[in-house]
Amino acid sequence: MISSIIGAFPYAAQLLLQAQPQPFLKRFEPTLVNFLMLSFLLFVVGVAGVLSRRNIIIIFMSIELILNAVNLNLIAFSRYLQLNEAALKSKGLEISPLAGPVFTIFIIVVAAAEAAVGLGIVIAMFRNRETVSIDEIDLLKW
């Protein structure tokens, strides 16, 4: 995973020098797996942000990072399904490649609605308690 990211630099250098693709560098040509790795790394960054920040607005932004990682995953699979439809149909798998973008649009809609309502709650909470750090909103704590 890290090697596939670091492998970008010799790949770009080879492109700039117009050399023939070496067999060694062919390994770094991005396929579906590279997109999935990027999606899950973004997801992990979002989870770390949700769990470790004190400001509730930054936590909301990390949730948006998580949702974007999921969107990237869906669209990558949609492109993969779109390209390999014949090969997958011969193996008996028939999923419409349009399911990716359609579901992604619904995820974006739900994320917008959730951000609106969540930020309304943040404003109401700030009006009452004059703070946005989650450590100090602990009335329900035992």
Added chain:
Amino acid sequence: MQLYGWEAALFYLLAIMTLFMGVFVVTARIAVHSALFLIATLVNVALLFILLRAEFVAGVQILVYVGGVMVLFLFVIMLVQTRAEEEARVQLYTKQTWPAVIIALLLAVSFYFAMSPAQTAFRPADAAATASTAAADTGERSESGAGYISSDTQKVGDALYRQAALPFEVASLLLLVAIVGAVLLARGTKQEKYYE
């Protein structure tokens, strides 16, 4: 699904930029900087969508996510004073930072082990598969490269209005409920007393 040549270099550039911007979102001290880094991340993800030939979702992402949700975030950051964090009078991270990092690493390790048996399943199985994928890719282009209009928007719109019409209407109802809820939560009591 293999990207060649400049698409591959562009993928690596966008991937590294997305990850760096994501990390800066989480670790920025000033809240406005965090919002701007998130805007950069969302734009990078939209460019990745265009790389994956999903132009409609890229447009929706820029219009709705960057143009709507992030502007909402910036307005709320304006209304909520975060001076104490910027002037380093309070801490940025909760006291559970180390357990958070450990949980994130455990999640990463578990994803890696879940995905590595599947890696061989995503390689093209035989020459026929690669030939058909190459044909499917070039069959969408028109003759002139600059005047290439993809049919992705038409197909996605078709699907949204035909197969996914019910979730589409339910999503509009959800947006109505969210609007009413946000207005109700954010309106102040001072305004109510004025009107009564």
